[in-house]
Amino acid sequence: MTIKPILSVKNLSVTFPDNNGGLDALGELSFEIRPREFICFLGPSGSGKTTLLRALAGLVQPSTGSVNFMYHHHEPKIGMVFQQSNLMPWRTVMENIQLSMELDGAGEVKAQNKAREMVKLMGLKGFENSFPRDLSGGMAQRVAIARALIHDPDLLLLDEPFASLDALTRERMWTELSNIWQEKKKTVVMVTHSINESLFLADRVMVLTKRPGRIKMDVEVDLPRPRPDDIRYTSHFGKLAKKLRAAIE
Amino acid sequence: MKPKTLQSLSRWLGILSILLAIPLWYLVVQISGLPKFILPSPVDVWTRFLKALQDGSLLYHAGITLVEILLGLVAGVSFATIVGYAVAKSRPLEIALSPYLVASQAIPIVAIAPLLVIWLGDGILSKLVICALIVFFPVLVNTVVGVRAVPPALYDLMRSLRATRWQILFKLELPASLPVLLGGLRIGATLSVIGAIVGELVDAEQGLGFLLQLGDFQYDTSMVFVAVFMLIALALSLYGVVTLLEKKFLKWQK
Ligand SMILES: Nc1ncnc2c1ncn2[C@@H]1O[C@H](COP(=O)(O)OP(=O)(O)OP(=O)(O)O)[C@@H](O)[C@H]1O
Ligand SMILES: [Mg+2]
Numbered sequence: 001m002t003i004k005p006i007l008s009v010k011n012l013s014v015t016f017p018d019n020n021g022g023l024d025a026l027g028e029l030s031f032e033i034r035p036r037e038f039i040c041f042l043g044p045s046g047s048g049k050t051t052l053l054r055a056l057a058g059l060v061q062p063s064t065g066s067v068n069f070m071y072h073h074h075e076p077k078i079g080m081v082f083q084q085s086n087l088m089p090w091r092t093v094m095e096n097i098q099l100s101m102e103l104d105g106a107g108e109v110k111a112q113n114k115a116r117e118m119v120k121l122m123g124l125k126g127f128e129n130s131f132p133r134d135l136s137g138g139m140a141q142r143v144a145i146a147r148a149l150i151h152d153p154d155l156l157l158l159d160e161p162f163a164s165l166d167a168l169t170r171e172r173m174w175t176e177l178s179n180i181w182q183e184k185k186k187t188v189v190m191v192t193h194s195i196n197e198s199l200f201l202a203d204r205v206m207v208l209t210k211r212p213g214r215i216k217m218d219v220e221v222d223l224p225r226p227r228p229d230d231i232r233y234t235s236h237f238g239k240l241a242k243k244l245r246a247a248i249e
Numbered sequence: 250m251k252p253k254t255l256q257s258l259s260r261w262l263g264i265l266s267i268l269l270a271i272p273l274w275y276l277v278v279q280i281s282g283l284p285k286f287i288l289p290s291p292v293d294v295w296t297r298f299l300k301a302l303q304d305g306s307l308l309y310h311a312g313i314t315l316v317e318i319l320l321g322l323v324a325g326v327s328f329a330t331i332v333g334y335a336v337a338k339s340r341p342l343e344i345a346l347s348p349y350l351v352a353s354q355a356i357p358i359v360a361i362a363p364l365l366v367i368w369l370g371d372g373i374l375s376k377l378v379i380c381a382l383i384v385f386f387p388v389l390v391n392t393v394v395g396v397r398a399v400p401p402a403l404y405d406l407m408r409s410l411r412a413t414r415w416q417i418l419f420k421l422e423l424p425a426s427l428p429v430l431l432g433g434l435r436i437g438a439t440l441s442v443i444g445a446i447v448g449e450l451v452d453a454e455q456g457l458g459f460l461l462q463l464g465d466f467q468y469d470t471s472m473v474f475v476a477v478f479m480l481i482a483l484a485l486s487l488y489g490v491v492t493l494l495e496k497k498f499l500k501w502q503k
Contacts, residue, residue, distance in 0.1 A: 057409045080409040086402045090424045090501045100410045102420070131501045157409075 004070065005032035006187060007056070007155070011065035013212070014051050025051040027212030028065065038181055038188045040198035043208030044249050049191040050083060052213065053157045056189060071154070079153030081161040085140035087132040093143050094119070094128045100151040118146035121176070137164040142173075149180065158190040162197065171229065174200050178226065195244050199237055200227050207247040217247040286468040294478070297471035306460070311479050314457040317373055317445040318483065321380020326437055329385045330430070333392025334422075350386070358383050359447055366451045376448035376456070383444035384437040391433030395426030428502060431495050438487040442480060457483075 010030050015022040025048040033039055041049050054060045055067055057078050069076045079100070087096050094115050101111035119128055122142040132140055141164055148156060162170045178201055181188055192198055198205045199221055207217040221240060223231060231237055271291050278290040285293055301307035336343045362379050369375035399422055407417050449458025457476045464472030 054405070057405075059405050059408055075411070078409050078411075080406070082402060082406070084402065086400075086406055088403065088421075088424070090427070090499075099406075099420075103407075103410050103412050103416055133501070133503065151410075 003034045006035045006070050006076075007033040008068050008070070009056075009065070010068070012052075012055060012062050012067060013064045014048070014055055014060055015063040024212035026055070027214050029208075029213065029215050030065075031206065031215060031218070033187060033189065036185045036187055038201055038203045039190065040202035040205045041189070041191045041208060042193070042195065042198055042205060042244060042248055043213060044210055045193075046211050047208040048211060048213035049208060050159055052208075053080070053159050053189065053191060056155070057157055069155075076154040077151060078155050078157060079148030079151065080157045081141075081144050081148045081159060083159045083163070085132075085137070085144040085164075087135075087140055087143055087147075089132050092129045092131055093124060093135070096132070096143055097146045097150055099147055104151060114150055115146075118150050121180070122146045138166065138169050141165060145173075145177075149184075152184070154187065156186050156188045156190075158188065160191055160193060163193065170197075177201065182225070195241050195248075196232060198244070199223065199240055200231070205244060207244060210249055217244070219243065286470045289471040289474060293471045294474045297469075298475045298478075301472070301475055307475065307479065310455055310457050310460045310476075311483065313373070313455045314445050314449065314480075315483060317376040317448070317456065318380060318441045318487070320373070321377040321444060322384055322437060322441045322487075324377065325381035325384030325441065326388050326434060328381065329388035329433075329437075330392050333389040334396055336389070337393045337396035350389070353382075354386050358444065362447050362451050366448065371452040371454060375451075376445050376453070379448040380441040380444035383440045383447075387436045387440065388433040391429050391436070392426070395429030395433075396422055398429065399425040428495075428499055431491060431499070434494075435488065435491045438491055439484055442484040442487065446480065 009032070011028050012026060012030070013024065013028050014026040015024050017023075029052075041052065043049050051060060055062055057080055058067075088099070091099070094112070097115040097118050098111045101114060106114075116128075119125060122145060124139065124142060124146070127135065127139065132143070135143065141161060145158075145161060148158075162173050165173060174197065180186075181201075190198075190201065202221050205217075205219045205221055206215050207219075208214065209216045219240065223234075223237060223240075232241075275291050278288055281288070289297075298307070332346075336346060358379060361382075365378055365382075366375045369378060403421055403425065404417070407421050412420070445456070446458045446461075449456040450462060453459040457480055461473055461476040464470065464476060
């Protein structure tokens with residue numbers, strides 16, 4: 001069975017200008033993403049993972065190749081969670097979460113109701129009117145996730161969203177994200193450093209090489225869903241993890 | 250001690266030190282025996298103040314000066330913010346304008362004030378322009394600094410949400426640079442008072458500077474003091490307004 005991809009990346013490379021001939025962050029990579037797929041990218045630091053997400057979001061121009069969305073009627077709506085929480089310090093938690101709805105011109109009441117929903121979902125109750133300076137790193141990141149989800153994006157781009165969380169909260173967030181993804185059926189591209197994280201969440205894991213990043217390995221994660229906590233002790237999980245670890249330089 | 254009580258204590262200390270200066274001033278006048286036209290006593294100044302208040306002249310002239318200051322401030326700040334934004338956004342424009350900007354900063358305003366009065370007349374217009382000019386540069390610099398300091402990552406966020414140019418301006422650049430912009434306004438507010446007075450001292454038929462010069466010519470030194478105190482009051486009020494704006498709009502900062 002072949003499902004038509006919604007996103008296809010062809011021979012994508014990104015070169016940043018520098019003083020000696022340019023710095024190649026991404027070198028000629030190609031892949032396709034099917035609708036509602038959850039993809040994880042793994043790779044050593046500096047392999048161009050953030051650059052790849054930025055290229056998918058249209059924030060950097062490809063030097064060669066292309067990023068194509070297979071939508072016929074509209075530009076894809078994008079929800080992006082950055083490596084740092086990247087909140088607007090002058091906005092309260094609620095106001096930060098509502099940003100994208102505001103930009104879309106949604107009514108205030110609608111935006112607020114939606115934001116309240118997100119506050120509940122992300123466990124931020126009681127902090128609606130706090131400013132980012134009063135939030136812990138983990139809370140700020142949860143606000144950033146809420147902000148990325150609120151306008152029902154077609155494509156969710158996550159750049160190490162849980163890196164700043166403690167182990168317990170992180171694992172809770174895995175479950176949350178997994179639930180949200182199953183419920184809303186979004187297409188997700190997530191960058192992470194954690195093999196466990198990628199195996200708990202993803203349908204497919206791709207490993208990037210050292211800079212300039214190319215795809216070194218593309219693995220289907222054929223673990224059953226939902227994936228309970230103790231799935232990590234199964235032999236199949238162990239085998240996949242070992243394979244990925246070997247691929248990461 | 251709690252910071253709150255410390256804060257109110259220091260405020261009271263400030264008021265106390267001002268209140269103490271008045272008897273001290275009185276004492277100096279008494280002991281030195283200087284004539285009234287050289288150093289009037291606080292009582293003389295107060296009496297002169299009440300008189301000028303009653304005959305309406307003080308409020309009239311203060312009103313004229315305030316109008317000059319406010320119009321000059323609005324003109325200078327608006328123009329400086331627009332030019333500053335353009336300079337911050339466009340490198341070629343910055344290069345093209347920077348010789349003028351540096352030169353405008355190097356010319357002392359006192360030196361060109363007489364020229365402006367010759368060209369624009371001795372009415373409100375010339376003072377307004379002097380105010381605007383003196384305010385222009387610091388506000389411009391703050392605008393450039395403020396707009397350049399907007400975190401690039403927040404531009405990424407806005408662009409990932411396909412924000413329009415206007416949305417980026419009003420929902421990102423303006424609020425993000427507001428602290429620095431208000432800092433510029435604070436400097437501008439103080440400078441515009443100086444601008445108005447410089448203009449009025451060159452040549453004017455009305456305004457606190459005119460009153461000041463009139464007092465000077467007529468050896469009515471108490472009047473000079475009244476005018477000076479009135480100017481201080483104007484400058485402090487403007488400063489207070491900017492502080493209120495900061496309290497209102499910068500709650501998120503600590
Ligand atoms: N805007 C830019 N201008 C110039 N060079 C850049 C820019 N953005 C990234 N780079 C360079 O491109 C390379 C890849 O960076 P990128 O941030 O994509 O890596 P990463 O895989 O996300 O790393 P990490 O895991 O540390 O987050 C790095 O060498 C980086 O210095
Ligand atoms: Mg990165």
